[in-house]
Amino acid sequence: MRMLVTRAEPDAADTAARLEALGIAAIRAPLLERATLHTSLPDGHGFAALALTSSNALRALDERGVLARYHELPVFAVGDRTAQAARDFGFGQVTTSGGTLGHLVEEIVGAKLAGPVFYPTARHQSGDLAQELAPFGIMVVAAKVYEMRAASQFPADVAGALKKGAIDAALLYSRRTSEVFAELARSLSAAERARLGLLCLSEQVAAPLIAARFARIALADYPSEEAMMTLALSFARGQNRP
Secondary structure, three states, X not given: OEEEEOOOOOXXXXXXXXXXXXXXXEEEOOOEXXXXXXXXXXXXXXXXXXXXXXXXXXXXXXXXXXXXXXXXXOEEEOOHHHHHHHHHOOOOOEEXXXXXXXXXXXXXXXXXXXXXXXXXXXXXXXXXXXXHHHHHOOOEEEEEEXXXXXXXXXXXXXXXXXXXXXXXXXXXXXXXXXXXXXXXXXXXXXXXXXXXXXXXXXXXXXXXXXXXXXXXXXXOOOOOHHHHHHHHHHHHHHHXXX
């Protein structure tokens, strides 16, 4: 059983290690690469909280040497892994939500904050936190601190393995990654598409693949790494049944 890990580094390495621990051979082929942006940033004064939808925002702020200015803010993180990254980066008050933008909105609204929210984010966003919070009277100050640059092609060995059917499934964690995957996989035949399993974090992640007419799409029960590992193991066991 061989599975393709498409997420950006360093997360790809973590996911690959988890797959290997389950007895699944992992092939790392990140389809996105993070690049830090040098946009202007506010200081931490006057904000009621910091909102995070990706640990990549923390990495970008850390690379710029400005993370400490926000350490006193309570953090609202989209999921467990982002929350843990915030703790690892020195934040003391961290609240995790259920893994989606909607869950994050619920946590922030429920906190009844007495000021605006600072939201360091990517250049390309799959959701608009400011728009979601506006009906509740919560102002969001967003700063685009990184971008995810798309790969122009699969690595040659990965492209060959996909053609030969030597890769059983691919793991996809973001809508943008799925969009890139669908574009790069346009050369695959109908038969090659039909035999490839695509394991997706959520319906939103799966949408571009459905539009691209991939058939074997499975969704994690919950938008988390643990649920993705459960999905990968279930897929592997299903493939191994006589």
